[in-house]
Amino acid sequence: MGAGHTQLLYHCSDSPVHRLPPEVKIAAMVAFTLAVVATPREALWAFGGYAVLVVAVAAVARVRPGWLLRRSLIELPFVLFAFALPFLGAGERTELLGLSVSVDGLYGAWNILAKGTLGVLASLLLAATTTTRDLIIGLDRLRCPQLLTQIATFMLRYLEVLVGEARRMRVARLSRGDDPRFVWQLRGFATGVGALFLRAYERGERVYLAMLSRGYTGRMPQVWQGAEAATVGQWLAASTVPAVAAGVAATALVLT
Amino acid sequence: MENLAMHISNGIINGPVAAIFAVIALAAMALCVQRGRQHLDDRLAPMAGLVAAFIFAVQMINFPIFTAGVSGHLLGGALAALLVGPWVGALCVAVVLTVQALVFGDGGVAMLGLNITNLAIVGTAAAYLLIVALLRVLPRTPAGLAVTAFVSALVSVVAAALGFVLQYQLGGAVDLGDNIAGLAGTIAGTHLLIGIGEGLITAMTVLTVAKTRPDLVYALRARGPVASTPIPAVGGAR
Numbered sequence: 001m002g003a004g005h006t007q008l009l010y011h012c013s014d015s016p017v018h019r020l021p022p023e024v025k026i027a028a029m030v031a032f033t034l035a036v037v038a039t040p041r042e043a044l045w046a047f048g049g050y051a052v053l054v055v056a057v058a059a060v061a062r063v064r065p066g067w068l069l070r071r072s073l074i075e076l077p078f079v080l081f082a083f084a085l086p087f088l089g090a091g092e093r094t095e096l097l098g099l100s101v102s103v104d105g106l107y108g109a110w111n112i113l114a115k116g117t118l119g120v121l122a123s124l125l126l127a128a129t130t131t132t133r134d135l136i137i138g139l140d141r142l143r144c145p146q147l148l149t150q151i152a153t154f155m156l157r158y159l160e161v162l163v164g165e166a167r168r169m170r171v172a173r174l175s176r177g178d179d180p181r182f183v184w185q186l187r188g189f190a191t192g193v194g195a196l197f198l199r200a201y202e203r204g205e206r207v208y209l210a211m212l213s214r215g216y217t218g219r220m221p222q223v224w225q226g227a228e229a230a231t232v233g234q235w236l237a238a239s240t241v242p243a244v245a246a247g248v249a250a251t252a253l254v255l256t
Numbered sequence: 257m258e259n260l261a262m263h264i265s266n267g268i269i270n271g272p273v274a275a276i277f278a279v280i281a282l283a284a285m286a287l288c289v290q291r292g293r294q295h296l297d298d299r300l301a302p303m304a305g306l307v308a309a310f311i312f313a314v315q316m317i318n319f320p321i322f323t324a325g326v327s328g329h330l331l332g333g334a335l336a337a338l339l340v341g342p343w344v345g346a347l348c349v350a351v352v353l354t355v356q357a358l359v360f361g362d363g364g365v366a367m368l369g370l371n372i373t374n375l376a377i378v379g380t381a382a383a384y385l386l387i388v389a390l391l392r393v394l395p396r397t398p399a400g401l402a403v404t405a406f407v408s409a410l411v412s413v414v415a416a417a418l419g420f421v422l423q424y425q426l427g428g429a430v431d432l433g434d435n436i437a438g439l440a441g442t443i444a445g446t447h448l449l450i451g452i453g454e455g456l457i458t459a460m461t462v463l464t465v466a467k468t469r470p471d472l473v474y475a476l477r478a479r480g481p482v483a484s485t486p487i488p489a490v491g492g493a494r
Contacts, residue, residue: 207302
């Protein structure tokens with residue numbers, strides 16, 4: 001298992017954003033998202049401003065726009081929900097393209113579309129510039145309880161094992177004449193799932209004991225060694241984006 | 257495999273309600289961390305990580321409900337409660353949700369409190385209460401365990417989904433008026449189907465684990481091993 005550990009969404013590159021310490025990026029991303037969510041939905045211009053910020057960060061981080069757009073399809077179910085809202089909403093109604101729609105519903109749909117998309121893009125930018133290992137280190141430095149970072153560490157460590165094992169078992173089923181389609185694939189999946197779990201657990205237990213015997217105490221060495229923690233300059237550099245976003249949000253709140 | 261979100265994304269529920277639920281979630285998580293610390297020993301630590309990884313992985317596998325349109329994925333609250341107990345189980349689900357929100361954008365970061373309340377707290381708590389009650393009532397056989405797992409998983413999924421309906425009523429982006437009942441019906445109906453799938457998979461997984469490594473099933477630890485009679489194929493259509 002020495003090679004081939006692909007990072008979930010990480011884009012290996014060397015950019016100013018990639019070089020920032022993870023805790024700084026996490027804090028900036030969360031602050032940016034909160035500013036976006038706090039913005040009143042009637043302030044249409046503010047969301048344009050946020051989009052410019054996202055594009056600017058993506059350009060500095062050298063993340064391809066195509067990749068961002070493809071991955072942001074994740075919010076599709078809620079977009080569909082958003083499109084239903086103008087027809088379901090109560091209250092004042094208006095005419096749009098010959099259809100009677102609710103004004104409130106229209107704003108609600110826009111709200112979900114704009115805030116949801118900006119949030120997804122912000123997380124994708126974080127994921128593209130931060131390895132999962134760094135993510136855990138960042139959470140730990142942000143004083144996340146050790147119990148949680150420990151669970152998260154093991155989760156990310158075992159994920160690849162589980163997915164690989166599941167893929168092998170699926171290929172094995174296919175080559176024995178199984179035809180995984182529609183609901184019937186559930187049976188094959190369900191009967192194999194227990195075996196998959198046990199196999200992964202027994203491997204994971206060995207990994208854990210090996211880690212313990214090599215001095216693992218529940219935290220990554222980078223954290224307790226205090227190496228590469230963020231400097232004041234890095235905090236300031238990363239805070240520009242959420243600061244601008246907060247400014248936009250405050251202006252929008254005052255104006256509407 | 258297309259990865260579709262089912263968690264609440266930014267903008268669906270308004271800020272104040274999201275903030276209230278963030279506080280609720282934070283308080284509940286603090287309690288879970290406190291209680292979970294007493295349980296997390298050398299056996300439970302890798303198990304908790306694996307349960308979290310497992311939930312993460314099965315949430316990526318979507319299964320179609322109707323061939324067109326609706327697809328759902330599993331939640332895993334009942335599985336976590338059965339295998340690692342309610343405290344660590346809720347933490348596992350919460351960790352999954354946090355990582356998904358941070359790096360996948362699956363569920364908005366600002367809505368994390370709502371998602372954790374629904375899936376990690378309501379889902380796991382409903383499942384665990386049912387598990388405790390059913391294990392006491394049902395015979396201590398593999399069939400009893402399978403029924404327990406199935407029912408608790410089914411109910412936990414529907415309970416978590418209804419948590420969303422309640423939150424939507426408190427602070428939805430759009431006032432749906434009387435349509436809220438329709439929303440509740442649609443969501444409960446869809447999640448009933450998802451719950452059946454979840455129940456089957458939870459029952460199969462827990463049965464297999466209980467059969468070979470009963471020491472790993474938290475819910476069975478206090479009550480002794482399941483009688484090792486031949487395992488009927490409960491929960492899995494054969």
